[in-house]
Amino acid sequence: xxxxxxxxxxxxxxxxxxxxxxxxxxxxxxxxxxxxxxxxxxxxxxxxxxxxxxxxxxxxxxxxxxxxxxxxxxxxxxxxxxxxxxxxxxxxxxxxxxxxxxxxxxxxxx
Amino acid sequence: xxxxxxxxxxxxxxxxxxxxxxxxxxxxxxxxxxxxxxxxxxxxxxxxxxxxxxxxxxxxxxxxxxxxxxxxxxxxxxxxxxxxxxxxxxxxxxxxxxxxxxxxxxxxxxxxx
Numbered sequence: 176x177x178x179x180x181x182x183x184x185x186x187x188x189x190x191x192x193x194x195x196x197x198x199x200x201x202x203x204x205x206x207x208x209x210x211x212x213x214x215x216x217x218x219x220x221x222x223x224x225x226x227x228x229x230x231x232x233x234x235x236x237x238x239x240x241x242x243x244x245x246x247x248x249x250x251x252x253x254x255x256x257x258x259x260x261x262x263x264x265x266x267x268x269x270x271x272x273x274x275x276x277x278x279x280x281x282x283x284x285x
Numbered sequence: 286x287x288x289x290x291x292x293x294x295x296x297x298x299x300x301x302x303x304x305x306x307x308x309x310x311x312x313x314x315x316x317x318x319x320x321x322x323x324x325x326x327x328x329x330x331x332x333x334x335x336x337x338x339x340x341x342x343x344x345x346x347x348x349x350x351x352x353x354x355x356x357x358x359x360x361x362x363x364x365x366x367x368x369x370x371x372x373x374x375x376x377x378x379x380x381x382x383x384x385x386x387x388x389x390x391x392x393x394x395x396x397x398x
Contacts, residue, residue: 211389218289218375218389219328264328271341273318273387275328 177202179276181265187282194252196279198239198265201246206269208232208241208248213262213278222263255283287312289378289390297396303364306393310357310378317359318387319351322373334359335381371397
């Protein structure tokens, strides 16, 4: 069946460091891929998306490229801020169902 | 435009009781999905309603049910509560059936004692 795997957290970075959160997926067909962010005490917010191979989603300095050959959708940001501290979820949509990864907690320290 | 609202935000129930959670989607959105979030299982899809009809269902027992009204508001009901039902229940709305973009509410934190 379809599944999403994310790197285990928590991840702790210093402000202005480079961020990569790995995400790989297993799916039949051509799923759409998403990154969601959940700030403490809040629901999920869509961060970025990509709907076909080689698409690059970007938002708020975050980027992720849909790599079909490696079935990956890694999240990157060049310079993280304390306000980026949150839990990040990779997700896929296939056959009208959305499947989320386990989430990766990120803490950014000043 | 107002976001997705969920009521109540917090709830404490006793094992064996039942509970009803409510979700009001963004105005104009016709699809509402429900998710259960727990530390152990992560985010799991419960079901999706579109135009008052259940269109998709996850792998949860029949104790979990829902419905959608003509104004797109949705309710989720859990009967015969178990300790393992303690979780954050998230509702998400979208324009169309599981559209590319889902907008999540803040969730209802259910604690079963």
